[in-house]
Amino acid sequence: MSPRGYAARPYDEWSPDEQDTTVVTAAEIVPGTVVAWNYKPLLIVRTEEINLANWKTSFVQAWQAAGEPDHETWNGRPLYIHNRTDRTKDPLKVGTAPASWKYLVLPKHYAVCSHCGDLPPCREVFMDRVMAIEGKRIDFEMRLVHGACHGCGQAVTPREHSMLFPGDNLIRPDLGSNTAVFHTRHSCLPLALAYQERWLAADDSRTPRLGDGARQPRKRDQMT
Template sequence: MGRDWSPIAYDHEAIREIVTEVRNGLPVERVKYRKIPHVGELVAWRDRKAWRVTAVFERDQANWDDQTTKVWEREGMPDPATWPGRERAVRLQSATDPKDREPHRAIYPWASNDQWWPLREQYPVCNDCGLIWPCPCDERNDEAVAAMKEFNRLAGIMPGCCWACGDPVTGRHHSIVFAGENLLMPGAGPAVFHTSHSRKAKRGTCRGQAEDYERQWVLAEPGRRVRLRCSGVLYRHLSASECTTGERCVGVEATHPDHAHCTTRSYASWTNGQAVENPRPLTNCGTRGCRGPKAPVDANADSRAA
């Protein structure tokens, strides 16, 4: 069943069509501000209930909201009795339960977010909760269908296959195995993921899903160490790569927040109008311009050579 609302005719000083669609459970095109519902009209607010307007009355200027007064003053303080933005109030009665009434609901015509929706006499209602469709039940049903679809996908993954793409993990693939209980499917074997950044179909998302799983895996049991992500900066030297965290790095294959060549400046952020530079490489590979520490100069080298 689609979520499109069919066009409805609304008579307010002239008959016009309001073409609507659904967003957040109500039509996107609401009645424009500075409009007031008529007595006897069927309307809806964000509570997703249908209300019948039984009375519309003016609010005395002395009882106006402070913001309404500011808007009135900003517009040149026109005659309060005829100003289109003056506050009004409506008395409502539930369209389904005559005992359910709302004696006073203020309307602020100047506020663009204070809007209401006109309803036809025939409007869709959820059979479970009684609210105007689409309702929270519909959203929960969508979530349940998506969850069941994901469960069926996980249940069909064979042992030795990647828990992201479902393809087999062979010895030629870069992969990672998370020991312990499977957090995606309790009772199944340890979760394994491809870790190479492949451009192939499905395979490109395996690394990201593996990192998401690792975050849960580390929190599930104290003492577990992150293996796919590192907080240091990875520099590429002439013949190797190194991380600024040194021995604490989990490996150059891990995901690092920043990569750079050893001869270039690397910046982490922009703070107070100044660029914050990343840590420099820990070693100097000898490449011209390498920003690693220089080898100490021996002052006695010339005398020994003589």
């Protein structure tokens, strides 16, 4: 089985299991809001505008690159975020985030792990999940054969649209060069695009073969 279901959302990036959530930006958030942050429920005590004279260089450069819009309403302006872990007496912390930064707001009644206090999935459970998926991924990749789509494992036929990525096979080097091929159908495309990112990073001279700006794949645009 292909782990294709995890292509659009990387399975090693944590997010809470809580379903009843909403998304707000730093500029929209109100005091008393509890958000999911690094496994913990984070209480936003208040937000605070930062004087332009006190902006960090990175924010100033981004503002200038944007054409120096009204700095008081620009969605990239920095805000101080005063926060602490919810339902604790931890010292108040102050972070900085752009006004457009998106937070995942938890419902009034949210769950936490009774063992460690993390939001589900807690770190231990999450790592178990990641390891289980990694095991399935490795097993899938080791079963790939020459001529098989590296997204679904099925054979790529002359009738199907596909894309070959020339050069070393970054998933199965033992299959030889010019063997990394993917169907470009909807179910395989996310994994093909993920592979393309690795393929482009391996050689600065390469250009995208899939996605915006790339030519359309053809039948038999694959192994010869």
